[in-house]
Amino acid sequence: MVVTINPTAVSILPFLVFMVPLFFGGLIFALGRYGKFFRQGLALIGIFATLAISIMMTGRVLGGEVLTWWNNNFYIDGLATLMELAASGLGAIVVVYSIYYFSEKTEAAEAHPYTSMTSYYGQIMVFLGLMNWTCATNNIIMMYVSLEFTTLATVFLVTFHWNKQALEAGYKYLLLVTVGVIFALLGSVLLYAAAIPYLPVSRVLLLTELGTIATKIPTNIVLLASAFLVVGFGTKAGLVPFHAWLPDAHAEAPAPVSALLSGIVIKVGAYALARTISVFAPHYGTIPLFIAILCSISMIVGMMMAMIQDDLKRMLAYSSVAQIAYVIEGLGMGTYLGIYGGLMHLLNHSIVKGLLFLAVGALIYATGKRKVSELSKIKLNMPITAFAFFVGIFALSGMPPFNGFVSKFTLFLAVGQANLLWAAIIGIITSLFTLVCFFRAGYKIFWSPKESYSVGAETTTAAEVPAGMWVGMVILAVAAIALGVFPQIVHPLLDSATKCILRILIGG
């Protein structure tokens, strides 16, 4: 395949996209205690500035440029813009949602002094900055460093409620992901060391150079490093069997944080795999097979564990384990169609899982309950949340005309093309069971007859959440439908992102 090589342009934007949120995060930490504006206002300004920068970068990248800064150490191509647009977009919705989600009461009573609202907004901004840094950097070791820092920055968001469960979840999250990601460091070091003889010193650490030497690195090193990278970045992404931390962390965090964790944080693991493993996949037939087996196990385990949950947030968390496997399976195929489908599902899952966690957050906000068995006894008058929830579950399980259908269909085609038909069948079955699992939960919560269960006169109807919360949900739900009906809207971006990986593959 002939891929044209885009002209590179030196620009400050790749630097600003992570420095702006980091700067505002620091500002919130310093000034947040002086009043609401210094927390919420600064977070809003910071996140919308970041979103504006991401949109500007997307415009330039779609115009055929590649933005670099500091001797190619920061490198923004289609893939990086896709990630940063998703992170900033979901980040903006989450920040707006958080302002309404945490009541004054939460601010005063529930939160531990160390995990005040100041540090909540501060950490969200710092986390988004680090996330953007991970995607903007082109240095294989710095990618590990910033990726590990995204874990560290979210630990105290997970422990926000500061009760036993939250502390336990935070501890497991920090320990397991740190240990897992060290494997990725070892893998990165092996690749880096193997590249030294073939490249000049100034370019040896660059991810974009990896493709030029993919065939020169000894086979045993490629396979060993790939195994370490899959364990490391797979832990970050939450693949089975490295997923033990994920359901705890995603369920015990406050709902807007869960939306960020499931929507963005686990995707960065997939992104890192796309930058590294995809480079070798076409040259080594065992890598796609290995990834397909791992991802199929992930799908089955994630789906089965989701089926038996009563807690809605744990159900969503386990479903993330299954869904991230679709993304990584596509990326691991190493073909245009596979990478395209994987990236499209990455974007779609960000939208849909963000939407679902925000909808569950709305249920928690209105009722204080998060278990299906408890919610099914409460009368709900929440039409917008119900709409958002059902759009979310149909899109998540890949039903037409929602966005999940398009990406999953592409993925199944790609997996079939790679002669891994059994993996496509497992993917389809997992999708069907996802629908069963979530539709049953949705039916119980929103449709089942409530009168017979009513506990007393006090259990009045739960009202719809404030507009600031549902606006974000509606935006995401509309996006889920729009991308299902008109998937060509995102085609230029996905095409550009896919070609970035392919360009690394052919060594440009």
Add this chain to the structure above:
Amino acid sequence: MGDLITTLMVCHFIASVGAAEIRNLKTSTIFLMLQSLLLALIIAAFAGRSQNYSLYWWVALTVVTKVIIIPGLLWVHIKKTQVMEIKPLVSFVVSFIVLAIFLVAFYQMVHTYAGFVAPTAAAAVEPARSALALSFTIFVLGLYVLVIHRDAVKIIIGLHLIENGVHLALVTLVPQLPVSTVFGIVSNVVFAAVMLLWLTDNIYKAFGSSDTMKLSSLKG
């Protein structure tokens, strides 16, 4: 020079096993400190041998973070809680014998088949060959500590053994790593350790124990 490096490596290995196996947490922390100090000395010896003075950054950062800050914080934490470790899953004698046999065998295996894990020809030549085998051995030892031990302090020690193993591999394989990257990696380690200790402190307050096996309210 070769003898010095070999001696340091043997001491490093013994200190690592000590840090992993000794059940008195204070003694174990001292062994961890010694282990890190020996790592710094090995790196310094490499630096002197290859005339690569940028490696002294590694030495300085290792001494500051791994010899002073982290063991110091661990020490303060142990003083506040208890000195003896919560009984691990395997008794001391069994663990020690199994570990000694396994680690020596593992070291021999990696050392013999160094060509498989060495990405460059230079890495398969002494003393890099031994250092690489040692780093993988320490890495496995750290993983073993994480699996077998229940005490939260011991878990942090295990994490450090893993990290020290990887850092030894890093120095051996890519001694010319830019200083900014070295800073990034080391600051990562310090942040992770401080946060883990802080959470351990608070878990001790909330659960009244540093037994990680009791962290099981979230299941299924």
